[in-house]
Amino acid sequence: MNLKDTIVALATPAGAGAIAVIRVSGTDAVSIVAPLFRAKSKKDLANEPSHTLHLGNIVDEKRILDEVLVSIFHGPRSYTGENTIEISCHGSPYIQQEIIQLLVRKGCRSAEAGEFTLRSFLNGKMDLSQAEAVADLISSENQASHQLAMQQMRGGFSNEIKKLREELLNFASLIELELDFAEEDVEFANRDQFSQLVMRIQKVLQKLVDSFSVGNVIKNGIPVAIVGEPNVGKSTLLNALLNEERAIVSEIAGTTRDTIEDEISIGGIGFRFIDTAGIRETEDVVESIGIKRTFEKISQAQVVLYLFDTSRLRHPEINTEVHPTRHPELVSRSNSSKESAGPTLEQVKVEIGKIRNQFPQKPLLILANKIDQLTDKEVDFLRSQVSDLMSISAKTGEGVEELQNKLLEFVNTGELRNNNTIVTNSRHYNALLQALEEINKVQEGLNANLSGDLLAIDIRQALYHFGEITGEITNDDLLGNIFANFCIGK
CATH class of the missing domain: 3.30.1360.120 (Probable tRNA modification gtpase trme; domain 1)
Incomplete structure (x- = not known):
């Protein structure tokens, strides 16, 4: 152009x-x-x-x-x-x-x-980081992502980087000056002060790098997979969370054969809920593909909600057959086969264990659905048998607000509330990682009493990566990639 x-x-x-x-x-x-x-x-x-x-x-x-x-x-x-x-x-x-x-x-x-x-x-x-924040501001869909984009557009992040770069540049100039007087063996840069500066830069960079895990989910939304056996209320829960009829709800098992996704804001944070196909053994080819996609979505999600139907459990303490007045439609169904009455509590715990073993790093919330059909004594029994259990009724909405508050606990909003700098851009994150790597080399060089010319090499590289963030060092290809994602007219 x-x-x-x-x-x-x-x-x-x-x-x-x-x-x-x-x-x-x-x-x-x-x-x-x-x-x-x-x-x-x-x-x-x-x-x-x-x-x-x-x-x-x-x-x-x-x-x-x-x-x-x-x-x-x-x-x-x-x-x-x-x-x-x-x-x-x-x-x-x-x-x-x-x-x-x-x-x-x-x-x-x-x-x-x-x-x-x-x-x-x-x-x-x-500067370049502020320019990128313009695109983030335009695409912000919730309070938190808007707040981060505004902070970055006002220069909060770039000012912090510029300050670090300026201090490092001052010491770099003194070390470069020493190289001009190498034969006189003079030292212009106080090594103790320089070491303190390097340690402070390390601390700030590490904090910024660590903030990306929070900033990335705030910017892009937190994917939450809703999983469980067929017909346990997953689609009803999705509709309750979204407060609209987004998914088809039916008593026929296996209605959801593909994933359904939608996003809402909870406490200013975007959550993307994914209603998945019910997990079970099936010979239906289409349903099998849906179940395969369920496990793919679990691997992509940051939080997993495992839902089971308490009204169908086969257990002496919670048994629909002993409550004919409360569950007449299930009593007649349970007479035909044990399977139709639902799984045992032990089978539910086995399924929970499988997901925990397969995805040990993912937060897993266990949701006991349809508690409106159980007594308080039965609910207390369930909680004594399954650790970290949350009881809800997707149909009536009971426990849904508590679930939303629990989901917010998985997001570290402390830094956001304190208006601390949070990194949301993957380009900035990569540049910070590289800058931190070079600063660590400078620290190692100081500890080993390396000469100024060797220290200067790593300092120059650190300064280069700082400059990449704010655009003081850039190229046409980088600018082309960044601004190609903008809308026309901005």
Whole structure:
């Protein structure tokens, strides 16, 4: 792309709406738009000061395209640092395209994805990490991800990195100076002070690296798999969590043959719930594929909810056959076979054990469903038999709020509440890891009393990785990859 061109793009979503905003940026932005605009005040747009609004018509020769409101921003006091015009027109797709095509005919070029923000970065209006935060802010879907994007866009993360880089650069300069006086054997950089600085940088970098595990799930949402045997209430639980009829609920076992996913915000954190196919032995080819996908989703999830139906348990202390008035429909069914009455409590515990053994690192919540059909004594018995058991009723909603609070405990929101810097970008995370590796080498070199020229090599590499984050060191390929993910018009 030619960054000297004057560019134009629709800055609001495509489609019909009350209004649309067309953004123009570049050296010739005002001179291109001014002849096409007839102000109600009769003023010439080319002579108007920055940060002013003007009502009038956009005209193509003698044809009026629309009555619009034009905003003027003279560089460098604009988003891009260049002369910028924003045209607020009526939201007809026809009007939008007529105005954009007119501007292109008069000398503008259609903007590439993220080109406005790219120009903002290149013109020094923001650093690279702040520019990336713009995309995160646009895509934020919950309070936590919005808060992190705002913090990064305001420079919280980049300021911390710049401060570390500046301090390291000062010592690096002194060590480089020592190399110029190698024959005199002088020492300009105090090794004790430098060692203290390196240890402090190590501590900050490690904290930032560790924060990525929290930042990544906050940014992308926490996947939660709902698993269990067929017809135990998994789809009902998904609907209860989402507070809508998202999944089909049926008494027929094996209704869910593929995964169903949806996301909600709990306490400002995004959770992506995945309703999976019931786990059981089956000869149905389609259902078998669904069960295979269930285990794939368990491996991808960060939290697993194992659900079982308490009303169908075959156990002396919890047996539907002794409650004919409470479960008449299950009594007649249980007379035909033991299997139809559901598994024993021991079989449930075996299934729980299998999941724990197969996925030992994943948090597993055991949910006893349909407690509205059990007595308090029966619920207490279940809790005595299964550790860390939570009792719920997906149908009535009992225990669902407690489940949501439990899920929040798996997210370390302390740093978020304290407004600490949290890393959410994988590019930043990789650069921090590499910077930490180089800083560790510097520390090892100091401990081994290595010469300044050897220390300088590792310091330069650490500074390079710091610069990668803020964009002080970059290349066209990196910029292309970053801004290609932006929307057109931003």
